[in-house]
Amino acid sequence: MNQSQDGLQQQATSGNVCFVQSYAKINLTLDVLGKRADGYHELATIMQTIDLYDTICLTRLAEDRVSMNCNRPELSNDYNLVVRAVQAVRQKLGLHQGLAIELHKRVPVAAGLGGGSSNAAATLLALQQWWNLPLSMQDLWEIAASLGSDIPFFLTGGLALCEGRGERITPLASxxxxxxxxxxxxxxxxxxxxxxxxxxxxxxxxxxxxxxxxxxxxxxxxxxxxxxxxxxxxxxxxxxxxxxxxxxxxxxxxxxxxxxxxxxxxxxxxxxxxxxxxxxxxxxxxxxxxxxxxxxxxxxxxxxxxxxx
Structure with a gap:
């Protein structure tokens, strides 16, 4: 993993435990160009990562299951984007490694700050490095885009122009x-x-x-x-x-x-x-x-x- 990916996660691993920081974003601009044939809207938006983050703790389990525990109880379920990201990786690679997920939310929920999307992207990057998975950045982008329009941005973070549904990312100089x-x-x-x-x-x-x-x-x-x-x-x-x-x-x-x-x-x-x-x-x-x-x-x-x- 290159430096930017490693830094994006702010990852700390020790044996069977991995801690990850997951940063929010703001939309500096957001242009809606019109409605697309697929029902989504065509966008052009400048997004910037900000120093407000959630903390994710991933712990290996001996059994073949994935569990989620969040300090916001309404997010402790299988619909959480972190769980969906883990399951997408397990399914793509045929993995049976179990995982316990603990998510400490500090980023406001459903607030226009991309907290859930950031959680998913940070988890994808963490698993790629922690488990040494044979996934390219293109593989991660495809998984991310399948889960949500904002998630690909968080694979790189920083300052970027995002287009399409938000999934076409052009990183910009900081x-x-x-x-x-x-x-x-x-x-x-x-x-x-x-x-x-x-x-x-x-x-x-x-x-x-x-x-x-x-x-x-x-x-x-x-x-x-x-x-x-x-x-x-x-x-x-x-x-x-x-x-x-x-x-x-x-x-x-x-x-x-x-x-x-x-x-x-x-x-x-x-x-x-x-x-x-x-x-x-x-x-x-x-x-x-x-x-x-x-x-x-x-x-x-x-x-x-x-x-x-």
Missing amino acids: HWPATMRWLLLVKPDISVSTAMVYRNLTPDDYTNGGWSRAAEVALQTQSKLQASDLYNSLERGVLEQYAEVARARQEMLDAGAHYVRLSGSGPTLFTTFDTLTEAAAVQQKLQSQSYEAYLTHAIHPGNNPITYF
Whole structure:
């Protein structure tokens, strides 16, 4: 496994136990180009890994079974993407090695941050290295894409342009604006149906992908990236359909955020700051209003340095 893959997992193994860190992401931009013949939507989105992660512990079992235990009880089942990733590997290679999975969730669930997708990708990479499996990156990509549209991104992480359903990944050089050093995420206490958000899109919400392309160029040429450039085709519909999200956005602005954007299909909102002092002050104000507020930053999980400009 190359350095970037190893770094992505932040893997620690000892005999029959493997610990893995599984990082979340934000959508810096999200263009929806239109609906495809297969029922999915064609996307162009800039995604970035962030330093907010779940921890997965994998333990070998003598018997031929896979078990799941999560600190979020509703995720302790065979539908969990980690279990599905393990079973996909076992089925593809005809393996009978048993595994006990423990998942400590810190990334908010169903929040537009890709937590479940990241869990699946980190598990695939961990098994490939830990069990020394004869799986190429193409094999892993095929398994990942079969499980979910966001999962292939997490096989590499960092900064990337994702197209198609999100499964076509173009890794980008890790350039990031210094004015966006600190990321503040706010998760309203509400669940948003991704399927419903996409169903409620109107033709006016569709773009030609220009927002994501422009952001890509600005980042790669280390040019100024304006808050107004961070477009999300889903944001209008989410703000109109979910009053709690619209209220959280306004309260972030009232607390001192210079702008607020939706990550993915939400409901998580994010803003950025160039100093910790300002970021922490806004976070404290929002936490005093009982919001889940996470202060984090962009990372490249492969331990590749980020160039700030």
